[in-house]
Amino acid sequence: MTIVHMKDIVKRYGNQLVLDYVDLDMVEGEILGLLGPNGAGKTTLIHALIGLIKIDAGDIQVFGTSHKGNSLDIKRQLGLVTQDISIYEDLTARENLEFFGGIYGLKGQVLKERVAETLSFVGLSEYANKLPAKFSGGMLRRLNIACALVHRPKLLIMDEPTVGIDPQSRNHILETVRELNRQGTTILYTTHYMEEVQSIASRVVIMDQGHVIAEGTIRELVERIQHEEKISLEVAEVSGELISRLKKLNGIKQVIQKGNELQIISQVGAGNLDRVLAIAREAGGVRSINAEKPTLEDVFLTLTGKRLRDGEAE
């Protein structure tokens, strides 16, 4: 079931066209990874989805309801994890959650229970009565996420939620995202860390210069863009005959020798891995073999001409 339907979204700031007839759909229960270089329009698209900015043209429907005139009803079902840590430094972790739960209409015993559950969910129960000034970077990020979860949104929008934290905290947050998704929350996730998207997203949308330039599952995107795979092979002895036999295989484009190591570029889907291995064994034995598949990073680079982490967050 489609829960977000954005159609022909246009947003201008002065003469600058930030969103250029963008379409975006989200299906209930998915984790959608939104990728794009700086200035691609990701944050503007998110702000339009939440109703923080007015769009110049297009239509946004969330949970089947148009944003026009129904913003507050839609907002009740959304949660926003901001790129910057946006919490109150002068309130404890518990009070922060009470505030953000309160503005979503929670009160009394329900609010108390939700706050306790959410603190426990992000692993901050022990620090409930502590001020954020005493928190590590990872704990601040978790509190930042908790503030968006306390009202149990159906759709959670996470804008670069792991910027500037250690790998352990990042893993904790990614596991939290997976668990939320298992519990039924639909998640829109933007990040500069490609490995995060590869690890959690069920579908990916790539934006550049205000356009959606590609979308699909990671597998679909990789298959669409890349037509080659690289096989790295270390053998006991390299001979001219071995290289010649490898080059004759159907779909092999190039064989590069570096000492006892051979790099073989093959057409994707040619099924050459087994054949290469068999030939190398006959020629004296294989020390190691590694078949490298194209990654999402390669897809991104091919489509945008930029590396995702060239710059800071948008």
Added chain:
Amino acid sequence: MTVFSFVFKRFFKGVANIAFISIIPLAAIFLPLGEWHPLPGGFQYYGIIQLFLAARLSGIILEDRSNKTLLRIGAAPISHFQYLFQNTLAYSLIMLMINLLFVLGGVLVHGEVLINPGILLVLYTFFGMLAISFSLAWFSLFDNKEAAFSVLTGLAMLMAMLGGMMWPIQAMPLLLQRTALLLPTYWLAEAILRLAGGATISQLIMPIAMMLLFSIGFIFLGSRKRLF
């Protein structure tokens, strides 16, 4: 009314805020009669204290903007109007409470020297609202709290001086006397002088109406900038 209730929590958690609202008005209560003003010194200068108190209170909105929580609030089911209204209501109640305690303290310390404390409280209430709306309008021009506060400090002192809170307005050149009419501080100083001279509430309608007009104007200016 979450925003409303958390204004109290956040304001009274600040040690500097507690110190400000307890020490300064308390000290002002004990100031003796001045040379030219018919009321004890603290009651002559209380408008300046109100301007600074309003700045401290309204700084909460500026903090929301600078720590980016406003973005999160903007994503929540609360309208721009509700957010501003709940904040302003809380500031006004805190201001009213301090005004009340200040006037009560004045009655206890100065007795009958404090002419008509009930109407004095009404005047301070109107000026308190004006001071809050002025701060909101002022802060809407800034994103940085420190910059906004430092400039506001100078501006408040200038308004107090030119508005006749610190010396008789007649002591200033004619041009400045005329300019003073455009300052909100003038209308509080004028109302207090009229009250001390025995004016009834009906004779204070003009300065009260002017303070109200200034408040509406500043609220309008302050709410024009969309916070989210």
